[in-house]
Amino acid sequence: MLDERHIGDLMLTEIESAERPSEVLDVRRAMRTARRQRRLAHGAGAALLAVALTVGGLTVPDLLTPDRSPAPAPVGTAAGKGRTGLPAALTTVDPQRVYVRFGWLPDGLRNLQYQAGLLLSGPGVYLSASNAPGSGQWKGVAVTLYPKGLQPPAPQRDSGEPAQPGKTTPGPELNGGTSTFASYSGAEQPEAILRWRYAPDGWAQLKVVGVGADVRSTAAQVGRALRFGDEPTPMPATVVGVPESLQVITVDVQESLDEPHDWYASTTWAPRSSTGDPGQQRARTMTVSVSRYRNITDPTDNRYVAPNTTVAGHPARFGGQNGNESLTVYDVNGANVTIDDSALLPTGGTRALFPTVTLVPEPASWRTHLGR
Template sequence: MLDERQIGDLMLTEIESAERPSAVLDVERAMSTARRQRRLAQGAGAALLAVALTVGGLTVPDLLTPDRPPAPTPLGAAPVDGQTGLPVALTTVDPQRVYVRFGWLPDGMRDLQYQAGLLLSGQGVHLGASNGRTDDQRQFVTVSLLPKGVEPSAPQRNSGEPAVAGDSERGPRLNGGDSVFASYSGAEKPEAILCWQYAPDGWAQVRVFGTGSDVRKTATQVARSLRFGTDTIPMPATVAGVPAGLRLITVNVHESLDEPNYWDAGWTWTQEPATADPGRQRARTLAVVVARYRNVTDPTDRAFVDPNTTLDGHPARFTEGDGNESLTVYDVNGANVSIDDSALLPTGGTRALFPMVTLVAEPAAWHTHLHR
């Protein structure tokens, strides 16, 4: 199980990654302004370059059409500077795919997270890194990929006050096109929010918070080093026996690089149709989480092993009420297996599902795809 600090971090990063589309920042207008500013600034130079190439008996049309989408870079390969996107915008998000990975991060980023599928506001992809602090020393970097036609959203502030959009400025060339630095009121620390199209009509956003004085430089370096693709997410187990009427909506993976290394990875299913409101889809779910076992002896720690039964010879904790069940089986070859059911399984369904969770050969030595 996660301790309270880790749970707080995960909840906060999900909230930060899943706000509703902003009505106060017109991204298209900002990008259009950025392109116009760039054309005005580069017009004379481009004209001279064209003349020089023509006089020399050579024309290179692609050099004078920088808006041409670049070829996608294979996942895991170092991307060419500026090629930061996918071939097409996501219309739906497959929770079992890795769409984006970090290539470079500023020093001190120790907690890493990836989510794909149904977030708080709808379909999306979230990639995050933080220094693991929840106090005024907190620093983080987040990446959001939005489905086709959905614009980036305003950040949420700890104060609860709405973030009001300020002036936007032209950013670097990304994925063969212009980007924009958006600004919002209420930032408690230096913040940079960089938006661009990872594919036509598909928006990406990098948010950098508290990582030093030159946050825009950091955001640019993070964005340019991102690696895009559609690989299957490596998971520490397979889960069989989930009722056919349930639909996988979210996969969440988290790893802490601090010693002792800790990770958790989980699946969430619902019986609600994909057309239902996101809140309704998330209201009643079946969740399975596999986490690296830690022998916590502090009773005040949420990860404290507190069994009240056994299952297949392992200490376990089982609770139930109003048709809901929660089961955690401790230290199964170095991993904990947790199953939480909101009355979607028959009575005793969590116990019946546990044998259907097949762990990798050595779960204690397993790492997430986020491991760097």
């Protein structure tokens, strides 16, 4: 059980996900904490989000209006001579679309993550590649796409000290135009922050931390190879039983390229909101997450969770209080299915929703779009 101090620490770390890649939502830890995610989104999460948006100076557009920017060429189209990007800045971020992929990465980055929609730092798109967890300081590459009207904020430092801007220098040609290397005080490791417009009125930021002999050279190479587009995000399951009063606000996909192969994918819903207020949208959520099943039999392993019931003949873990419910069903044809609900479903709603979750064939061998 997480105490309040630990929850606060986790939330503060996640808030930085648009400025630095997440150390909380790595693949293996995500699988261990899937059932805790809804609790983290309550109370402290909404308040911390509001603080983060205020500090970052972000004005949040209507994230979930039906209008979207014109669709560009399919993802995977080769970038030509420094020209990468979308034809128009994102006025809304569709959580269920892939807008950017890596075309090249330096060696050693084995954990991949893609998030879109309403992130804890505000609306946007986040793509990262990092080293294996538990190997010391975080090192990796992170790309953030900001909707029209938003600009990249200063990075947040582990020390809590404000990062002071330093000298800017020209970067490589990207999207047919100029880019800029920004510098800030307080970096704990070699750091490169590259900014450019992925579309008119749309800012992109690429951050490289501790990767390669020359982080700026690494950033330029990653930036030139990025592939932009607009296509549905492949997911390991479909869900047809979600109430019409709820709408998708965030999709999170993660994959480890190490063996044993792990992956995690989640979709988060919230009540439909006419105001588009992020704190309100994240205050009460319902998430369905799927991960590859691992048979952990050692009770001393922190990934071990003892089932306390069965659902559809599968071992499961069920809990909750005050209308909140969390249900994890293990080894459903090689996958774990977790449903976390913040009192948006009727009593017993997680059990009722589970039969409407349809997994892809042979989910144990499923791969995300990130490692392809």
